[in-house]
Every structure is written in structure tokens, then in C-alpha cells.
Amino acid sequence: MNKYAIAIHGGAGTLVKGLMTQALETDYKNALQTALDAGSRVLEEKGTSLDAVEVAVKMLENSPLFNAGKGAVFTHTGTHEMDAAIMDGKTLQAGSVSLITGIKNPISLSRDVMEKSDHVFLAGGGALQFAEKQGYKLEHADYFYDEVRYQQWQTIKDSDTFQLDHSVKKEGKFGTVGAVALDSHGNIAAATSTGGMTNKKWGRVGDSPMIGAGTYANNKTCAVSCTGSGEFFIRGVVAYDVSCLIEYKGLSLEEAAKEVIQNRILKIGGDGGLIAVDTKGNITMPFNTEGMYRAFKKSSGETVVSIYKESFDTI
Ligand code: ASP
Numbered sequence: 001m002n003k004y005a006i007a008i009h010g011g012a013g014t015l016v017k018g019l020m021t022q023a024l025e026t027d028y029k030n031a032l033q034t035a036l037d038a039g040s041r042v043l044e045e046k047g048t049s050l051d052a053v054e055v056a057v058k059m060l061e062n063s064p065l066f067n068a069g070k071g072a073v074f075t076h077t078g079t080h081e082m083d084a085a086i087m088d089g090k091t092l093q094a095g096s097v098s099l100i101t102g103i104k105n106p107i108s109l110s111r112d113v114m115e116k117s118d119h120v121f122l123a124g125g126g127a128l129q130f131a132e133k134q135g136y137k138l139e140h141a142d143y144f145y146d147e148v149r150y151q152q153w154q155t156i157k158d159s160d161t162f163q164l165d166h167s168v169k170k171e172g173k174f175g176t177v178g179a180v181a182l183d184s185h186g187n188i189a190a191a192t193s194t195g196g197m198t199n200k201k202w203g204r205v206g207d208s209p210m211i212g213a214g215t216y217a218n219n220k221t222c223a224v225s226c227t228g229s230g231e232f233f234i235r236g237v238v239a240y241d242v243s244c245l246i247e248y249k250g251l252s253l254e255e256a257a258k259e260v261i262q263n264r265i266l267k268i269g270g271d272g273g274l275i276a277v278d279t280k281g282n283i284t285m286p287f288n289t290e291g292m293y294r295a296f297k298k299s300s301g302e303t304v305v306s307i308y309k310e311s312f313d314t315i
Helices: 022-044 049-062 106-116 124-133 147-154 230-235 238-249 253-267
Strands: 005-009 082-088 094-100 121-123 177-182 188-194 215-217 223-228 272-277 291-298 303-308
Touching: 005 022, 005 049, 005 272, 022 049, 022 177, 022 291, 022 303, 049 082, 049 106, 049 177, 049 188, 082 106, 082 215, 094 106, 094 124, 094 215, 106 124, 106 188, 121 124, 177 223, 177 272, 188 215, 188 223, 215 238, 223 230, 223 238, 238 253, 238 272, 253 272, 272 291
Parallel strands: 094 121
Antiparallel strands: 005 177, 005 291, 082 094, 082 188, 177 188, 215 223, 223 272, 291 303
16 A cells, blocks of 8 residues: 555644643643544545645634634634635646635635636635635534633733733734645645634734645645744745755755754744654654644554643654
């Protein structure tokens, strides 16, 4: 059987260990396992890496535990503005959406942008018009309501503070989600979806939907999905930087990802992590925060679901 591999993340903004209960940890791990299983099933059945990353991210978007889809954080005006991107490493085709509201699975909309429009990136009202044309139904705001996240917003809504998953107070923080996969046909893909940051305003967009910053895939090098302080990840062009270090400098997947997360992005003040896979089935998941919700599975049967540092830093 040809090799396949899949890795997923639920954000590098994990609860600090002191605030994590056993029950909550189990909930997070179960949600990761469910998404991992859904993506792996596609790959086992010889489906494409694109389908696998979309399905896995959809499962994470449907969970209230993560800052994407159903669990998206509140903006300054009490709405939810979501960003997502998907990229196909075989064709270098990509699709992105940002500042969208009411869409249950932004990752599917980004895939439709890639496959059913002439464009790569649609935003705001225009993206929603496109969604309507594709037959998407808008969810009522209640669908995205979460008491914890609402309280998180209440504590800073009258301030100018934008709260990232990864900064200042760690309680009540949630993370962006993403997936990368290698399918049995030898193709890789990446997908990322997020609600961004609590109390964001002025149409703030992070790195997640930006091809090359939060999301990138190229069969020649790797597929990458990032999570972290978006402003820094944009300036570091993180996902593409990992790819470039492999392509131009000959680094291995693990070396390239480690160099970017543990050195380059830290030097400019960025915190977070990424997941990456290459066409040989190597997986790496470095992060420079206390934890990163993450999991992977390989066709060899090797599988890991993890949150904090002690289990492994990179694989
Ligand atoms: N990178 C995301 C953003 O800046 C946030 C996150 O990863 O939690 O929008």
C-alpha cells in the first residue's frame, strides 16, 4: 500500500496546564481524535489529500472547543468573522475566504473559491454573495454562540485590546484549526480555518487565509498549516518560508520547520506553531508556546494525539 499521512492542529493557544482539567483534556483529545479519524478514513480509502484536509477541518469547525466555525471568537461588534484557506500541493491551486459570517464550514467555501471561481481570495460581503450563489445557507448567530467565548469578549470589549489565543491571559483561549495530508497518490494539501482574535475590529485579517503565511502546499516541498500571532506570521511569511528552506537550502522538513518556529519567528516576536507534511510522509509539528492541540496518523499505524510539550516537540 502506498503511504499516507495526516496531521491536524487545534491551535497553539492551549489552556495553561493549571487551568486544564482532566475532563476538558479528554474532550479536546476526543475532538482531535474524531477529526483525525475522519481525515484518515478518506486517505485509507484512497481519497485525495484535499478531501482529507477538508473533512478533518470541517470536524474541528463543527466542535465548539476550537476557534473556528462553531467555536469562532467574538469580534469587537459581537459578531463572528471567519477566515479560511485551502491549497493543493499538486496543482498549486488555492482558495481563501476572509471576514465571512454565518457560514458553518468556511473551509468548504474556500475550496469552492478554489474550484468554482476564477479567483483565489474572496472577502466579506462578496464572499458571502459567492456562497449564496453556491447554495450555502447562512446559520443564525445562535449557532456560533458560546458562553465562555462570550464572557471572554465581555472582559475586553470596551478596550482597544485584541486578544489572541496566545497572549496575555491564557484562560478561555482557543485556537485556529488546520490539517495537512499526504495521500496514497503522492499528493499533499493544507487547510486552515479560524475565527481570528477576540475583540478584533476594522476588518482585521490574520495569517490563516493568506497563502504563504498561514497556509501553503507544494508537492515539491511540503504542506503547512500555521497557528499563532497572525501579524507576525504574515510578516514572517511562515508557511512559505518553511517551503523555501527546503527548496532553496536543502533542509529537511523537520529542520526547516524548526528553524522557522524556534528561531526566525521568535526573533521577530511571534509565538505559535505549525504542522507540516512532505511527500515522503514525514510529519513535523513544532511550536514555541506551552502547548498546541495536535494529532497525526501515518499509514504505518503510528498515531499521536497530544497537547503539551512533554510528549514530543517535533516528530
Ligand atoms: N493565526 C490566527 C490569527 O492570527 C490565530 C490563531 O492561530 O489562533 O488569526
